[in-house]
Amino acid sequence: MTAFIDLVRSRRSIRRFLPRAVEREKITACLEAARMAPSAHNAQPWRFFVVDDPGLRDRLCEKAFRGIYRVSRFAAQAPVVIVVLVRKDIVVHFVGRRIQGTTYHLIDSGIAGEHLVLQAEELGLGTCWMGWFSRRGVRRALGLPRRYKVVAMIPLGYPASRPPRETERMPLDEVAWWNGLGEGAEDGECGKGPTPER
Numbered sequence: 001m002t003a004f005i006d007l008v009r010s011r012r013s014i015r016r017f018l019p020r021a022v023e024r025e026k027i028t029a030c031l032e033a034a035r036m037a038p039s040a041h042n043a044q045p046w047r048f049f050v051v052d053d054p055g056l057r058d059r060l061c062e063k064a065f066r067g068i069y070r071v072s073r074f075a076a077q078a079p080v081v082i083v084v085l086v087r088k089d090i091v092v093h094f095v096g097r098r099i100q101g102t103t104y105h106l107i108d109s110g111i112a113g114e115h116l117v118l119q120a121e122e123l124g125l126g127t128c129w130m131g132w133f134s135r136r137g138v139r140r141a142l143g144l145p146r147r148y149k150v151v152a153m154i155p156l157g158y159p160a161s162r163p164p165r166e167t168e169r170m171p172l173d174e175v176a177w178w179n180g181l182g183e184g185a186e187d188g189e190c191g192k193g194p195t196p197e198r
């Protein structure tokens with residue numbers, strides 16, 4: 001069995017997929033991992049709209065990745081696209097946003113989505129969190145009622161290639177502060193930050 005830290009280290013965003021179908025049991029295992037996620041007040045606001053019908057996937061991707069979102073078209077190669085939704089009508093979320101300015105529904109769906117992503121990694125599947133797409137296009141393609149907010153899309157499939165090395169991460173002493181503010185925190189962390197790679 002893969003150690004958890006190895007699983008976390010080996011995961012990376014996959015943007016090229018084989019045209020091979022993903023077994024329903026594997027998709028279900030990913031959804032099951034997401035279902036077990038914690039959530040504020042145990043509200044479980046997430047909904048996962050799974051698209052593995054090729055016709056619907058094509059219609060979804062056509063509408064989601066138009067215009068300024070064309071750069072995201074790589075996801076249309078994936079045999080499965082999972083759309084992460086959240087319910088917008090949960091009282092705890094409304095209170096949290098108004099009183100604390102905390103968007104619990106986004107925290108909850110992020111945790112659940114990452115459970116799904118890590119389970120996929122363990123099963124040899126590739127995923128990529130995606131935020132750059134047309135919410136309106138997704139809404140129209142899937143006929144979503146207004147009470148659901150579209151949070152993210154996660155293409156899922158067997159990787160055609162994997163980026164050769166880990167995407168750079170900030171050093172631990174810059175992101176973890178022990179018993180006090182980290183160096184540079186007071187002055188806006190000038191000069192620090194990630195250098196993202198693709």
Ligand SMILES: Cc1cc2nc3c(=O)[nH]c(=O)nc-3n(C[C@H](O)[C@H](O)[C@H](O)COP(=O)(O)O)c2cc1C
Nearest residue numbers: 011012013014072128129130131132133167196197
């Ligand atoms: C909320 C979120 C939204 C993202 N949106 C996109 C996206 O629209 N397109 C894309 O190619 N990658 C997207 N990514 C992937 C990030 O670029 C990627 O996770 C980051 O560069 C680190 O690389 P790694 O996932 O390979 O470790 C997104 C990631 C997250 C968490």
